[in-house]
Amino acid sequence: MKKVKFTQMKDGTKEDYLLLEKHEKKFIEETPSRILKYMSSLTSTLEGYQVSRLEHSLQSATRALQDKAEDEMIVAALLHDIxxxxxxxxxxEFAAAVLKPYVSEKTHWIVE
Incomplete structure (x- = not known):
């Protein structure tokens, strides 16, 4: 993989930043896949709970879906404990920060 030539941001060239922009675009596009991969790791939980964080998240999203909530609210319900x-x-606040670029101010506020 091609890398930038600089070690300090101030020394970057136009070509360096175009390369980074290309890689960042791909990275951003892969965000949903990374989030779902991370979600699948939430199978453990704090002691004392009946369900894992993953089960709780899936239950929350399922309830939002059954309530005929909008898609972004279903996603917010799924990710609210990420x-x-x-x-x-x-x-x-962590979950709200992850969701902020993709949801309305109202949904962001609800999660936060």
Whole structure:
């Protein structure tokens, strides 16, 4: 894979930044796949709960779907606890930050 020539951002050339833009575009397009892969790892949970984080997330999304919620709310329900493993005390802000570029302000606020 081709790499940039610089070690400090200030030394980057137009070609370097065009290369990074190309790689970043591909990386961004793969975001849904990375999120779903991460979600599949949420099979463990804190002690004491009846269901895993994955099961809870799927239950939440299923309930939103059955309630005929809009697609972005179903996705928000699925991902609302995505930050539990990495940011337990502020997992809702974590999930809201992940969703922010893709959802309405209202949905972002609900998750946050």
């Amino acid at each position: 930050g539990d493993e990495l940011a337990f005390h502020n997992h809702s």
